[in-house]
Amino acid sequence: MAQKDVPPRWDRKMQQRLARGEAAALGEMYDRFASLVHSLAHRVLGDERAADRVTREVFAHVWEHPETYDPKQGPLRSWVAAVTHRLAVQRLRATETAALPQGESGSAQELESKLRRASVAARADYIVHSMPAPLRAALELAYFQRRDYRQTAADLGVTEDEARRRLRLGLQLLSTAHNVGTPPGYGGAV
């Protein structure tokens, strides 16, 4: 799936390259993160064209304001995810608010809970996407392939203890998706 072992040095260098306006760096950013950005936006908005538009906004932000990324706060990947999250939720709020019947407080509450659901779902996707591969593999076997934990252990060539540990830890990570108000992995510092 995603490239995991990218050293922070790559992140810092990328930021410098973007800052001095290197178009080739923008292309590399896109090649590395476009599928993450697009799928998160799609998870929030549920619409292909809206996700395209958010993808464009995210890279425009990255390109115009690379200085707003602070390498000390975390990896570039998390920052890009956080920017995506913020812009996608913003867009969802705007389109849903426009569609809202006037003066009905019930609908406003529904809107808030819809936004919250979309946020949590997108964060969950990001967490699954970026969790350590062994945890993800265990979850995929147990959930999508419907293997029990003993079969999961056998499939992965690990002990049953280890399979249980991975399933539990994977779900613990995933449960942090409910931390509303905190963009994924970036402490809200966008």
Place this chain on the structure above:
Amino acid sequence: MSSAGGFEAHEGNGEHRGDDERDEYLGRDEDEFGGAADTGSAAGGGAGDGDVPSGTGGTGPGGPPRIPLPRASVEDGGQPLPGPADLGSPAPVPLDLSHDVLKSLLGAWALAACSPAETAAVEEHLGACGSCADEALRLREAVGLLHQPESLDLDPALRTRVLQSCLNRRPPGIPVPEWASPYDAETARLDALLQDFGDAEWHAPVRLRWFEADQATSRRTTVAGVIAHLLSVDGLVAMALGLEDPLAEVLERDKTREQGSVAGPAGRTEAFWRTSHFPPTRSVRAPWREQSHSLVRTVSFTGGAGGLTVPYDDFQLPLHDAMLDRAFECWVHAEDIAEAVDYPYDPPAPRHLNKMIDLAARMLPTALAERRRAGLSAPGQTPHLVPAGAPGRSLRLEIEGAAGGEWLIPLDSPAAVGSAEFEVAHVALDGVEFCKLAAGHVPPEEAAAGQVGDREAIRDVLFAAAGLSRM
């Protein structure tokens, strides 16, 4: 499961696996975990004991039942359930498990991935242990967040649109040169094609086809072998730019064998293939992509200045033409790969395709001269001597479609200038068709859609176009 009577209030949720399930619980825990959700550090820090902090102090005695039932178990996946006789005992007898073991089972329990006896033991325990009950609830909610990943196929055209809109908003300080953008776009398109390839795709057989001495030639390899080929030949440009030769190590090992030239595209590719201990695998993708990125980056800095040329085996190309040539090859081989794995693949953007056609058209006069030297031209044809820079006999190459245009190909000397006044023949072809001809994928006899004029001249030009192809 029904033995745990306290959970029955949540019976309705037991079967859910989608978005709805968590709604009921969503409001409750959202403020309980204040920590940053950096999964990387959580994975490192939490790996030992697996305890995620929870703000709730356990289930109060009078509180409502909070633990939803697990989702439908593995056995319920559309298959008939075993009859009661197969189950042995009517209800599994709860096992006597320690707290630590029960706690370790919570993830598997939440995923319905335990044995019935373990499930019963866990559920009994949850009635008695507040901290496990809290965690069980949290993990059950987390299961509801698992989604089948959506198809990640991005529209390849989106890249161009997104990058262009960025560059319009903030003009680049260091742009990618115009002549490098086809290479940038084609390598990105191929990389996107490779994105979801599994082992079967990487090892799918591919036949590379080209023309040599007017004969169709081919060589068998795999998808991974094609990427190794692109890596090897792109390496010629990398070396011309002063970058590292991706084949340095391979060629060092290969020296002992002395199997002819390893200078040109074919020689380097063959050296790569025969020196690898194993057939190329998906592991060639990263070095290929890294090199293609660094080529784009490097030419952005060096530009076309300094008259850099890229030496191939028996000819050389100016840097900007070499980058066009590599873009062309990248597309042609991406087509080979797409065909091998039965994926659709579009031609390049018209403005890029147009530049590739232009390169081929500009290379034709030299190719024609080489055919004459090699005795491949039609016998009896005596080229008119044309002084350098003067107009000479010409063929009008008309390319149709959005990438199209017209080129006057001087027939008698690369030094002559194409001239409408001395036009002796006219060939009309579709742009993609012409590129397939120049790639050696279409026999020259079958290529031209329309032709008027000197038959021999037309035949010569079409064969010369096919002869531009190489491995």
